[in-house]
Amino acid sequence: MSGEDKIMENRGLARMLCGGVIMDVTTPEEAKVAEAAGAVAVMALERIPADLRRDGGVARMSDPDMILAIKEAVSIPVMAKARIGHFVEAQILEAIEIDYIDESEVLTMADEENHINKRNFKVPFVCGCRNLGEALRRIQEGAAMLRTKGEAGTGNIVEAVRHQRSVQRELRKLQSMDENELFVFAKDIQAPYDLVKACAKEGRLPVVNFAAGGVATPADAAMLMQLGCDGVFVGSGIFKSGDPAKRAKAIVDAVTHYKDPKKLAELSKNIGEAMVGISDLKKDHVNFRDREGGSSAANGNGTPAPHGTW
Amino acid sequence: MTSSGEVVVGVLALQGAFKQHVQLFEKIGVKATEIRTPEELAEVDALVLPGGESTAIALVARRTGLGQELIGGFPGVVHRNFFGSQLGSFSAMLESPLNVSDGDAVSSEAAADTASSKQYRAVFIRAPVLIEYDDAVNVLAKVVPHKESQEADAKVDAHEPIVVAASHGNILMTSFHPELTDDASWHQYFFNFATKVIKAAPGGAAPASSSSA
Numbered sequence: 001m002s003g004e005d006k007i008m009e010n011r012g013l014a015r016m017l018c019g020g021v022i023m024d025v026t027t028p029e030e031a032k033v034a035e036a037a038g039a040v041a042v043m044a045l046e047r048i049p050a051d052l053r054r055d056g057g058v059a060r061m062s063d064p065d066m067i068l069a070i071k072e073a074v075s076i077p078v079m080a081k082a083r084i085g086h087f088v089e090a091q092i093l094e095a096i097e098i099d100y101i102d103e104s105e106v107l108t109m110a111d112e113e114n115h116i117n118k119r120n121f122k123v124p125f126v127c128g129c130r131n132l133g134e135a136l137r138r139i140q141e142g143a144a145m146l147r148t149k150g151e152a153g154t155g156n157i158v159e160a161v162r163h164q165r166s167v168q169r170e171l172r173k174l175q176s177m178d179e180n181e182l183f184v185f186a187k188d189i190q191a192p193y194d195l196v197k198a199c200a201k202e203g204r205l206p207v208v209n210f211a212a213g214g215v216a217t218p219a220d221a222a223m224l225m226q227l228g229c230d231g232v233f234v235g236s237g238i239f240k241s242g243d244p245a246k247r248a249k250a251i252v253d254a255v256t257h258y259k260d261p262k263k264l265a266e267l268s269k270n271i272g273e274a275m276v277g278i279s280d281l282k283k284d285h286v287n288f289r290d291r292e293g294g295s296s297a298a299n300g301n302g303t304p305a306p307h308g309t310w
Numbered sequence: 311m312t313s314s315g316e317v318v319v320g321v322l323a324l325q326g327a328f329k330q331h332v333q334l335f336e337k338i339g340v341k342a343t344e345i346r347t348p349e350e351l352a353e354v355d356a357l358v359l360p361g362g363e364s365t366a367i368a369l370v371a372r373r374t375g376l377g378q379e380l381i382g383g384f385p386g387v388v389h390r391n392f393f394g395s396q397l398g399s400f401s402a403m404l405e406s407p408l409n410v411s412d413g414d415a416v417s418s419e420a421a422a423d424t425a426s427s428k429q430y431r432a433v434f435i436r437a438p439v440l441i442e443y444d445d446a447v448n449v450l451a452k453v454v455p456h457k458e459s460q461e462a463d464a465k466v467d468a469h470e471p472i473v474v475a476a477s478h479g480n481i482l483m484t485s486f487h488p489e490l491t492d493d494a495s496w497h498q499y500f501f502n503f504a505t506k507v508i509k510a511a512p513g514g515a516a517p518a519s520s521s522s523a
Contacts (some may be wrong), residue, residue, distance in 0.1 A: 009399045012433050012490040015327040016362050038369040040325060040362070076365055230329075249373075256324050256370055257346060 003119055010124035010144035014100075014208050017041060017077075017145075017231055021221070021252045022210070024048045024235040028073035030244070037248035041077040041099070043233070044070040049106045049153030050236035050275065053286045059107040061089040064096050071098070079126065085111025085293050087120070094123045100145070102126045103138075105291035106152045106235075115293045118142030128212065130163045130289060132170035132199070133189030139207055140192045146205065148229070149289040150213015153236045155277025157214045157223070159289055164211060164227045174200040213289070216241070216274045218254030218267045225258035242272030311355060312341055317504045320345040320354030324370045326362020330489035334497045348375050356504035358519045361435070361487050384481055386443035391436045392472070392485075393455065399435045402453045402486075406430045407475070407499040430495050432474070432486035439485050440473040451475035451484075480507045482519045 020040030025031040026048060034042045046062040047055065061082050071078045077099035082089035084103055089110070093101050103116050105128050118125040119142035127138035128149035135146050148167075150160030170189065177185060177200065186196040198206055211224030212233035221232045232255050234248075241247045250267040257263040278284055312318060321331045323344035335342035342358075345351050393400070406428040432451070440447075452471035474485040475496075482503055488496035500519050 005401060008490075009401065009433060009435065012327075012487060013399065013435050015330065015490065016435065018327055018329065018362070019323065019325040020363060020366055035365065036369075038325075038366045038373075040366045076363055252366070252370065253373060256374070260346075 006122060007119070007142060007144065011207050013124055014126070014145035017210075018208055019256060020231045021248075021255050022079065022231070022233045023238055023248060024233075025070060025239070028069050030239055031070045031074045031078075033245050034238075034248060035074045035076050037245060038252040039076060039248065040231070041079055042070065042074060043079045043081065043102065043235070045081055048236045048239060049288070050155075050240050051153070052106060053153045053278075053284075056286075059083075061086070061093065061107070064092060067093075067098065068096060071096075081107055082116065083107040083110040084291060085109060085114050085116060087116045090116050090118075090121060090123075090125075094121055098123065100124050100126055103143075104128065105149055105288045109291050109293070111293055113294050115141050118144075126210075128289075129167065129209075131166040131189070132174075133191045134292060135167055135205060135209065136189070136191035136195040136199070139195055139205070143207065145208050145210070147210040147212035147233055148224075150211070150215075151281050151287075151289050152213045153286075153288075154214050154281060154284070155216040155237060155240070155275040156279060156281060157216070157220045159281060160211050160213045160215065160224060161227065163213075163289075164209075164224055164229055167205070167209065168228050171199060171203060171205070175203055214277075215251070216277060218250045218264060218271070221251050222254045222258040222264050225255055231255065237275055240275035242274075247271045247274075316341065317355045317501060317508060318343065318353070319356045319358060319501065319504065320351060321358045321360060322367075322371075322376070323360075324362075324374065324376070325367050326360040327487065327489050328358075328360045328362075331358050331360050331497070334489060334492075334494045335501070338494045338498050338501070340497070340501050345376075346374065351376065355508055356500070356519070358500070360489060384447075384478055384483065386440045386447060386476070386478075388438045389441045390438045392439040392441075393434060393437055399433075399437075401431050401433045403429045404432050404451045404453070404474075406493075406495045407450060408495050428495075430493055431491055432484075432488075433490040434474070434486045435490075437474070437485040440476055440483075443473065443476065444478070446478060448477045449473050449475075450477060450482075477503065480511075484519075 017040045022041045023034040023039045025034055025042045031042050044067045052059045067080050079100040079102055080093050080098045081102045081104040090101050101123055103125055124144035126145040127143040129135035129146050130149050148160045148163035182196050186193040208230040210231045210233055211229040215221050215232055215234045216237040234251055238244050238248050250271045254267050319335055319342045321328045323346050332342045451474050453474050454471050
């Protein structure tokens with residue numbers, strides 16, 4: 001099978017998750033709670049983003065043994081995170097037959113210039129994005145699925161909303177452009193021209209884009225669905241809340257019935273306390289969202305991106 | 311029905327690749343709506359059950375009051391995840407269903423003989439197949455399994471073509487995902503099928519289609 005076929009199939013595979021919720025879990029017990037609530041997949045990790053923010057230190061791929069114990073516990077797909085650019089962590093995750101790999105900014109970056117060449121793998125990858133340019137850079141590298149970066153572990157939806165609106169706005173902008181203008185637009189957003197052209201033609205991304213990073217309530221999840229997301233990741237929002245099983249179920253149902261305010265009102269009732277969260281993200285000392293290989297924000301010294309020459 | 315008497319298709323939109331189904335129906339000018347409640351279900355003439363995470367769909371369906379009525383009766387035995395795990399997903403060329411007159415079985419070998427006929431690229435993902443079925447079942451497509459990718463099953467000869475699309479009564483099912491390509495042939499075929507079933511049995515049961523979940 002050709003590499004291009006594999007990419008198309010992986011994109012199709014990710015479409016099966018549409019309209020669903022993917023939950024962060026740290027134990028087989030939590031994975032079972034997520035599955036029983038109707039999650040379409042779980043993300044197996046040792047520490048959820050809220051704890052990674054608090055603890056600091058280097059955050060790495062989780063112990064394969066811990067991931068496999070979760071895989072054993074549920075029948076839904078299991079995802080796991082590798083550090084940005086850490087292709088050997090990805091090789092290990094592929095070797096233990098994980099269903100999807102998240103090349104995640106929540107873990108410490110392993111390479112500040114390059115992301116993983118995801119075309120070298122058979123397993124599908126999901127990556128974070130803040131805007132259309134970043135989305136298309138990841139797709140070019142082989143990502144089969146995207147999610148907004150948001151700001152994980154904060155229980156604050158503001159960054160996920162910003163990122164989703166940004167992707168949608170730029171897609172709409174492309175719709176109104178003359179085809180002769182696409183070359184410069186591609187250069188401006190630092191994205192491959194062919195993918196820009198395909199987005200202009202279809203009016204949408206070639207892969208699914210989920211909401212992630214700060215979702216804490218059924219209303220948060222439904223808002224991002226109304227903004228055009230294909231599904232939702234919930235990390236710290238569930239197992240840092242007062243009643244995880246109830247909240248997990250409510251968020252799953254909110255993603256299905258995202259257009260029905262009466263149903264959403266019912267789903268928002270009596271689901272226990274939401275995670276406390278962080279309200280002022282700009283003052284917070286942890287910033288996951290600006291971690292991108294090859295970007296000046298990621299290398300921290302404001303020097304131009306080494307690969308900014310598309 | 312639309313005001314001009316055309317069949318309206320519903321796509322179960324609890325979870326899964328429902329958007330793509332709706333887009334493909336719209337592409338061929340068929341009215342299609344997303345179905346999330348029993349009330350919405352009552353408004354349509356035919357229903358598509360899209361591929362998705364079947365565990366999640368079943369759970370959400372039960373909580374939505376769409377549980378039991380969606381499970382149709384098909385006289386056959388289905389082997390789930392026949393071709394192996396996710397890394398064993400593949401695509402195969404089939405003859406376009408629109409080239410086939412009613413009742414004719416199509417196989418991928420037959421398609422190879424008629425080079426001029428329009429080919430359809432079918433995408434299989436952790437696909438189930440029909441391994442035993444009643445004589446009344448209308449076989450629509452077969453493929454020869456990949457030797458390496460399938461998990462051996464004593465009931466199935468690895469070299470025999472196996473059934474990946476079939477119809478019976480008011481149900482049409484495919485093991486592949488017709489919503490994952492730009493080709494709307496199977497959506498057109500389903501619309502024609504639904505129209506015929508409804509004309510034959512006015513007031514009767516609505517047709518349903520299921521792709522692999």
